[in-house]
Amino acid sequence: DTAVSQTPKYLVTQMGNDKSIKCEQNLGHDTMYWYKQDSKKFLKIMFSYNNKELIINETVPNRFSPKSPDKAHLNLHINSLELGDSAVYFCASSQDRFRLTLFGQGTRLTVV
Amino acid sequence: GDSVTQMEGPVTLSEEAFLTINCTYTATGYPSLFWYVQYPGEGLQLLLKATKADDKGSNKGFEATYRKETTSFHLEKGSVQVSDSAVYFCALMNYGGSQGNLIFGKGTKLSVKP
Numbered sequence: 001d002t003a004v005s006q007t008p009k010y011l012v013t014q015m016g017n018d019k020s021i022k023c024e025q026n027l028g029h030d031t032m033y034w035y036k037q038d039s040k041k042f043l044k045i046m047f048s049y050n051n052k053e054l055i056i057n058e059t060v061p062n063r064f065s066p067k068s069p070d071k072a073h074l075n076l077h078i079n080s081l082e083l084g085d086s087a088v089y090f091c092a093s094s095q096d097r098f099r100l101t102l103f104g105q106g107t108r109l110t111v112v
Numbered sequence: 113g114d115s116v117t118q119m120e121g122p123v124t125l126s127e128e129a130f131l132t133i134n135c136t137y138t139a140t141g142y143p144s145l146f147w148y149v150q151y152p153g154e155g156l157q158l159l160l161k162a163t164k165a166d167d168k169g170s171n172k173g174f175e176a177t178y179r180k181e182t183t184s185f186h187l188e189k190g191s192v193q194v195s196d197s198a199v200y201f202c203a204l205m206n207y208g209g210s211q212g213n214l215i216f217g218k219g220t221k222l223s224v225k226p
Binding site (some may be wrong): 014092 | 118133148150155156157158201205214216
């Protein structure tokens with residue numbers, strides 16, 4: 001199936017750990033994003049890559065680092081996890097920066 | 113900066129009731145407007161969109177009209193079903209000088225009772 005897929009769907013980890021969330025799209029899109037949804041359901045952009053180049057880097061702690069090995073993948077690495085990092089993280093992609101954005105199923109991260 | 117404001121929830125309706133979820137926006141230029149839906153435990157799905165003034169987006173019985181004069185994009189459905197229970201997000205993408213990301217409202221939770 002053509003889609004934006006992210007793994008894992010659920011991630012429970014202890015404070016201080018380092019974890020990664022993977023995202024892949026097989027739609028041939030040029031642009032990929034990470035959005036964060038907090039406990040109140042508010043969604044906000046974190047990062048955006050266009051053809052492997054970082055184009056959006058919102059004010060997020062530098063413990064969060066996106067990595068794009070190729071334009072079909074945008075992984076999110078989080079170092080030294082904190083309780084406040086608990087959220088749902090959505091990967092998304094679009095054909096270019098101004099086309100329709102499609103989302104993955106989300107990764108629910110819980111830091112204990 | 114650009115922003116989206118949508119009505120606070122939760123909204124609770126009986127099946128077959130009429131639904132309106134208000135959404136207004138602030139943006140320079142001519143943004144495109146979207147409604148996304150998030151069903152319980154699932155990701156975001158695009159519900160409908162409109163790319164210019166007076167456009168009407170529609171899908172699954174839902175409609176929204178891009179009103180530039182009132183900077184609004186209210187979501188409506190004539191007869192809701194229990195299966196419409198979800199969180200609805202209004203969003204905009206501003207192509208004028210934008211980096212191409214969506215700006216979301218805070219979401220409105222809809223619960224439909226049988």
